[in-house]
Amino acid sequence: MADATDMLPLTDTVAPADQAELAGVVRKAFDSVTPLYPIGGGTAMGFGVVPKRPGLGVSLAGLTRVVDYPYQDMTITVEVGITMAELAAVLARNGQRLPIDVSQASQATLGGLVATNFSGPLRYGHGTVRDYVIGISAVDGRGVTFKGGGRVVKNVAGYDFCKLLTGSLGTLAIISQVTLKVKPLPVATAWLTCELPDFRRAESLLAAMIDSKTTPVAIELVTGAHWQAAERTPMLIVGQGALGVLLVGFEGTQSEVDWQVEQLRREWQAQGASSLGCHADDAARHLGSQLTQFGSSSGPLVLKINVRPSAVTSIMDLLLEIDPNVSIAAHAGNGVVIAGFSEFSVADASKTLIQRLQPAAVAAGGNVVVWSCQAGELTRQAVWGAGRGDAEIMRAVKRQFDPKGLLNPDRFVYGTL
Amino acid sequence: MLAPTFPNLVDQFRRLLGVNGVLSAHGELAVYECDGFTIEKNSPDVVVFPRSAADVQAIVKLANEHGVPFLPRGAGTSLAGGCLPVGGGVMIVLTRMKQILEVNLRDRYAVVQPGVVNVWLTQALKGTGYHYAPDPSSQGACTIGGNAATNSGGPHTLKYGVTVNHVLGLEAVMADGSLVEFGGPAEDNPGLDLTGVMVGGEGTLAIVTKVWVRLTRDPQGVRTMLGIFESCDDATAAISEIISAGIIPAALEMMDQGILEAVEQAFHFGFPLDAQAILLIEVDGLEAGLDAQRDQIVAICRRLGAREVRQAKDAKERLLLWKSRKQAFGAVGRLSPSYCTQDGVVPRTKLPHILRRITEIGAKHGIRTVNVFHAGDGNIHPILLFDERNQDQVRRVLLASGEILDECIACGGSVTGEHGIGVEKIGFMHKLFTSDDLDVMVRLRQAFNPLGNLSPGKMLPMAGACGLEQTQPGRRAAL
Numbered sequence: 001m002a003d004a005t006d007m008l009p010l011t012d013t014v015a016p017a018d019q020a021e022l023a024g025v026v027r028k029a030f031d032s033v034t035p036l037y038p039i040g041g042g043t044a045m046g047f048g049v050v051p052k053r054p055g056l057g058v059s060l061a062g063l064t065r066v067v068d069y070p071y072q073d074m075t076i077t078v079e080v081g082i083t084m085a086e087l088a089a090v091l092a093r094n095g096q097r098l099p100i101d102v103s104q105a106s107q108a109t110l111g112g113l114v115a116t117n118f119s120g121p122l123r124y125g126h127g128t129v130r131d132y133v134i135g136i137s138a139v140d141g142r143g144v145t146f147k148g149g150g151r152v153v154k155n156v157a158g159y160d161f162c163k164l165l166t167g168s169l170g171t172l173a174i175i176s177q178v179t180l181k182v183k184p185l186p187v188a189t190a191w192l193t194c195e196l197p198d199f200r201r202a203e204s205l206l207a208a209m210i211d212s213k214t215t216p217v218a219i220e221l222v223t224g225a226h227w228q229a230a231e232r233t234p235m236l237i238v239g240q241g242a243l244g245v246l247l248v249g250f251e252g253t254q255s256e257v258d259w260q261v262e263q264l265r266r267e268w269q270a271q272g273a274s275s276l277g278c279h280a281d282d283a284a285r286h287l288g289s290q291l292t293q294f295g296s297s298s299g300p301l302v303l304k305i306n307v308r309p310s311a312v313t314s315i316m317d318l319l320l321e322i323d324p325n326v327s328i329a330a331h332a333g334n335g336v337v338i339a340g341f342s343e344f345s346v347a348d349a350s351k352t353l354i355q356r357l358q359p360a361a362v363a364a365g366g367n368v369v370v371w372s373c374q375a376g377e378l379t380r381q382a383v384w385g386a387g388r389g390d391a392e393i394m395r396a397v398k399r400q401f402d403p404k405g406l407l408n409p410d411r412f413v414y415g416t417l
Numbered sequence: 418m419l420a421p422t423f424p425n426l427v428d429q430f431r432r433l434l435g436v437n438g439v440l441s442a443h444g445e446l447a448v449y450e451c452d453g454f455t456i457e458k459n460s461p462d463v464v465v466f467p468r469s470a471a472d473v474q475a476i477v478k479l480a481n482e483h484g485v486p487f488l489p490r491g492a493g494t495s496l497a498g499g500c501l502p503v504g505g506g507v508m509i510v511l512t513r514m515k516q517i518l519e520v521n522l523r524d525r526y527a528v529v530q531p532g533v534v535n536v537w538l539t540q541a542l543k544g545t546g547y548h549y550a551p552d553p554s555s556q557g558a559c560t561i562g563g564n565a566a567t568n569s570g571g572p573h574t575l576k577y578g579v580t581v582n583h584v585l586g587l588e589a590v591m592a593d594g595s596l597v598e599f600g601g602p603a604e605d606n607p608g609l610d611l612t613g614v615m616v617g618g619e620g621t622l623a624i625v626t627k628v629w630v631r632l633t634r635d636p637q638g639v640r641t642m643l644g645i646f647e648s649c650d651d652a653t654a655a656i657s658e659i660i661s662a663g664i665i666p667a668a669l670e671m672m673d674q675g676i677l678e679a680v681e682q683a684f685h686f687g688f689p690l691d692a693q694a695i696l697l698i699e700v701d702g703l704e705a706g707l708d709a710q711r712d713q714i715v716a717i718c719r720r721l722g723a724r725e726v727r728q729a730k731d732a733k734e735r736l737l738l739w740k741s742r743k744q745a746f747g748a749v750g751r752l753s754p755s756y757c758t759q760d761g762v763v764p765r766t767k768l769p770h771i772l773r774r775i776t777e778i779g780a781k782h783g784i785r786t787v788n789v790f791h792a793g794d795g796n797i798h799p800i801l802l803f804d805e806r807n808q809d810q811v812r813r814v815l816l817a818s819g820e821i822l823d824e825c826i827a828c829g830g831s832v833t834g835e836h837g838i839g840v841e842k843i844g845f846m847h848k849l850f851t852s853d854d855l856d857v858m859v860r861l862r863q864a865f866n867p868l869g870n871l872s873p874g875k876m877l878p879m880a881g882a883c884g885l886e887q888t889q890p891g892r893r894a895a896l
Contacts, residue, residue: 072661073764073795095663117605128605130613131582146857150849152762154579154794154834156568156617157842157849158876159858163581163613172609184663210522211546215634215703252706259705306605308524334604335524366603384607389597393865394609400860413608 007045008037013057019079019137019145019176025058026174027143035409038170040112041083043104043296046372047116048169048411049383055409060111063176066090068151075134075151077179080111096182099126101292111175117167120292121249124333125217126183133162135179140172141402151179164397171412172401186251189284191218192264195242195275199313202246205273206332207310209248212267214260216333218249220291223316224327226299226340242275244316246332249288294329295371299340301349302371305357309335311364318360322352335366346376353378358386384413391415423462426483426507430465433475438513440464449490449508453555454498454841461508468513470588470596470626477624478594480507481870488872489624491531491563494555496760497839499567499619503874509624511562517541518627525632526585526602531562531625538630547632550577553835554743562625568617570835572668572742575793576701577633579835581616588627589615592871602629614861619837621872622865636701639667640711641729641738644696644718645689649673649788651722652694653768656792658717659698660765664710669793670697670742673772675752676787676800683748684741692724696792697742745789746800752787753802757814761825762834765795771821771828775799778820782813796834797825823848838876846878 016022029036035055039045063079064086071094078087084105091097101120102108108118114136119128135149138161148161165175196202202221209219223244228237238245250260261278268276279287295302307315312332319326319339330337341349353368361368367385370378381387395414398405405417430439440446441463450458462485467473480487486506493500502508514530517538521527522545529538535556538549552571553559559569565587570579577583586600600612615622646652652671659666672680673694681688688695696718700710715726729735749756763771772788779786779801790798799821803810822832822845832845846855858877862869 070764070766072657072766074660075764117610119605127578127582130610131578140857144853144857146854147850148854150762150829150831152764152795152830152834154570154574154762154791154796155831156579156835156837157831157833158838158846158854159861160568160581160614160617161857161861163610163616164861166613167610183665207523210525213637215637252703253709255709256703256706259703304605306603308521308602310523336605364603365601366605367607369607388606388608390599390608390611393591393597393611396864396867397609397611397861400864401857 007050008057009051009054010037010057011054013039013059015059015062017062019063022058022063022174022176023139023143023145026139026141029056029406030141030143030404033404033406035406036174037408038111038115038174040081040109040115041104041107043108044112044116044118046374049380050377051408051410053409058174060109067177071096074182075153075179076182077135077151077177078110079177080109080114080175082110084108084110084113091182092185095185097185098132098180099183100129100132101288103293103296110178114166114175114178115168115170121218121220121288121331123331124219125215125251130163130166132180132182133166133178134181136162136165136175137177138165138173138175141404141407146173149179153181169408169412171398171408171414174407188254188257188281189249189251190257190261190278190280191247191249191284191287192261193277193279194246194268194273195239196244196246197241198243199317202244203310203313205246205268205271206312208267208271209333212264214250214264216248217251218247218288219331219333220247220249221245221312221316221330221332222247222291222328223320225325225342226294226327239275247287247291249284291329294340295338299327299342300374301341301344303339303357304369304371305337305339305361306366307335307337307361307364308366309333311335312337315360315364318357322356338371344375346378349373350378350382353382362386380415422483423485426479426485427463429479430463430476434465434467434472438466438468449502449510452490452493452495452498452500454496454501454839457498457501457840459502459505461502462505464508464510466510466513470590473509473590473624473626474594474596476507476509477590477592481594486870486873489562489566489620491560491566492534492558494559495563495567495839496758496836497833497841499837499839499875501840503840512560514626521602522547522632524602527630527632529561529628529630531560531565531628533561535559535561535564542632546635548635549630550583550633551580554746561628561630565616565625565628566618566620567837568835570791570794570796572670572791575669575791576665576667581613583631583633584612584616584628585631586629587612587615587625589623589625591623592866592868596626600629619839619872619876621862621875624871636667638704638707639699639701639735640707641735642698642711642714643727643729643738644698644723645692645725645727646694646696646723647692648722649694649772650769652696653772653792655696655718655721655723656768657766658721659714660793662713662717664700664713666698666793667701668697668699671695671788671790671792672697672742672745673788675785676745676749676789679748679751680741680745682751683744684737686737686741697738742789749800749802753785753804755803755805757801757803757818759797759799759818759821760833760836761797761822761830763795763797763825763828763830765793767828767830768792768795771797771824774824775821778817778824782817784810784813784817791834794834795830840875843876843878
């Protein structure tokens with residue numbers, strides 16, 4: 001993994017020791033008109049348009065305190081520099097967790113998770129991080145510290161800054177502290193898998209999931225060379241003659257999981273499916289982790305395509321038509337397709353993205369975003385997808401929160417402010 | 418003060434919407450002078466009934482041309498004055514935009530117009546195996562547009578989440594009359610989550626004309642239990658224990674003895690009138706796990722001193738239990754000519770404390786209080802009983818309400834879990850938030866509503882209208 005500083009035009013990096021010091025750094029930058037680049041664990045530095053304006057890196061590594069953990073209330077208030085592995089360990093001591101998959105959890109931070117709105121397979125059953133942030137503190141582009149929400153699980157006082165800042169890529173404010181609601185750890189977990197000869201078969205099984213008696217927490221569909229490398233994913237191998245694998249994940253008590261695995265097995269067999277596999281507990285967790293890591297280990301150009309769930313297989317067909325060597329992991333139940341390309345030229349990538357993939361995704365209700373591109377610089381339209389009617393309001397919000405345009409300049413969707 | 422051109426504006430509205438689409442006579446406007454929060458009243462100058470987003474756009478553009486403020490309204494069930502036309506102006510009533518435009522089970526969403534009543538969607542989905550999860554107690558009347566504006570809750574939000582967790586996208590008319598789509602049927606559209614911030618914006622950011630909502634799988638099974646307790650302390654301790662044991666009930670509601678008395682008179686369920694508190698506990702999900710969860714809950718309740726834990730014996734008994742709960746407020750008229758309810762939130766473990774304090778505060782001011790609330794969320798709804806003809810009682814109810822909400826803040830909670838700030842709680846905003854927090858909220862509003870002509874005088878104390886002087890605390894109860 002490249003160091004964070006390789007990807008950003010940093011003149012220097014500071015690491016405030018507490019939230020007050022962070023506010024001081026931003027105020028000073030506001031006065032001197034210095035761009036700021038917030039840095040968490042540095043695992044998503046390639047996300048967004050490559051920034052050009054030299055500026056100061058602001059590492060949140062000094063903000064790692066657990067401020068309050070009333071575990072019986074099932075909430076936790078923490079500073080954002082805590083790594084996701086450390087947060088998971090703290091919560092696990094009380095049998096709890098934040099049910100959001102995170103890639104590179106020993107490096108990735110909570111602040112980075114909230115800023116990028118990262119998610120994995122569990123989003124089908126548990127939603128995304130926006131559903132768990134109930135309180136947030138941050139420093140806006142003027143250096144003003146503000147908060148939204150609170151520390152209780154239900155609260156409609158004031159505008160919901162938790163939602164606004166989640167996924168804003170640090171461009172409205174630098175998030176310093178978050179209150180989360182958490183959930184109990186499940187007792188048991190398992191995946192049922194099915195090898196597929198083609199995507200038409202995949203779509204018929206996916207459509208039938210709507211009437212399944214089971215309640216999965218994950219519905220994934222994978223294809224491509226990445227999943228054929230046996231040494232990388234010993235449990236998940238797309239076999240000879242198969243195009244892909246459908247994976248359905250379950251969590252709950254042992255009896256709930258056992259019942260669901262058997263029930264779905266019966267449902268799939270009744271639909272004529274064969275080549276079924278089952279992976280439980282440690283093996284299941286390993287599989288979940290492989291699916292989560294895919295985006296950060298799948299080649300020099302990684303795309304995230306979001307569409308209506310019923311359009312997932314046709315988008316996958318299109319991706320294979322564009323590049324027969326593409327590898328894909330789709331959160332098929334949610335309509336989120338992650339595609340990794342092994343070889344491409346920047347010119348081809350832009351053309352392919354803008355002329356072929358974006359129109360198909362837009363027609364299916366969604367868009368295409370470049371998750372990481374290690375081989376060259378792409379334009380904003382290539383990176384953030386086809387513009388939509390809400391772009392002007394986004395720019396208006398950005399101007400209010402960061403009037404001098406200093407927070408992560410040029411990386412996000414806005415374009416000319 | 419209305420612009421001198423106002424009569425022309427009304428004529429223009431009539432040409433746009435037809436005679437039946439415009440109300441402007443004094444008597445006709447009276448219905449629209451308040452919502453479920455009846456303390457403060459103010460008449461709009463004209464009420465209009467658009468039938469399409471294009472109508473809403475034209476209305477907003479005309480109002481802007483004449484320099485008249487405007488605001489949206491659904492069914493007017495809001496309990497915090499979100500639909501109060503502070504300063505008059507144009508009230509845009511969305512109840513004629515009531516089509517369910519699309520139900521897509523394969524992609525688990527529906528598209529509705531804002532005037533669709535909450536329960537209509539669930540009725541339309543009957544038999545499909547799916548439902549729309551947010552279920553405010555007023556779901557038979559309130560609209561999904563209004564739910565989106567206030568980020569409504571309800572009993573089953575404990576497990577399933579509030580409105581914002583179920584809204585995928587919005588189409589809205591902005592304060593300048595432009596029509597914009599946010600989010601949509603596909604998750605994770607790039608850019609800021611403006612859908613997330615507009616839900617709960619209380620109609621101050623935009624006027625919603627279409628809502629994409631997530632559909633939720635019906636649970637395979639359900640177990641509904643009634644825990645009967647000798648003390649409120651035991652009941653509230655059981656709530657914390659159940660949740661921290663790792664069980665997430667679909668709903669966990671509490672009623673104390675005072676409200677039980679009224680509810681029993683109204684619905685004849687057979688509640689034990691000598692019990693100090695009852696918990697209504699529902700778990701749902703896979704049959705394979707339900708009996709184990711039920712047994713665990715029964716054991717916790719017994720350990721914490723429950724006299725008895727009953728299970729609803731059939732669907733009919735379950736429905737009666739829920740009817741008793743959801744219509745409890747309607748029964749309050751049996752106890753008192755007027756009442757005032759609050760909507761505070763505390764961390765669940767603070768429930769025993771806050772209930773004791775509510776009783777103490779009521780006693781200190783000589784005001785009787787009863788409780789029926791979303792216990793699992795820590796969302797309290799103390800009901801203060803009084804007679805609004807007695808000015809001294811009115812004064813004491815206001816004092817007691819304020820003290821209860823201050824206590825919620827002191828517990829680390831909030832002054833509203835689901836009803837909203839509206840005009841009712843503007844005075845509490847500076848207690849929950851710093852002036853910097855409020856300044857940033859004003860800046861957010863300016864991005865959407867730069868002239869402040871969309872629903873002025875709401876939610877933020879610096880909004881122009883300087884907080885309403887409260888002189889009367891409550892609504893007249895149904896007698």
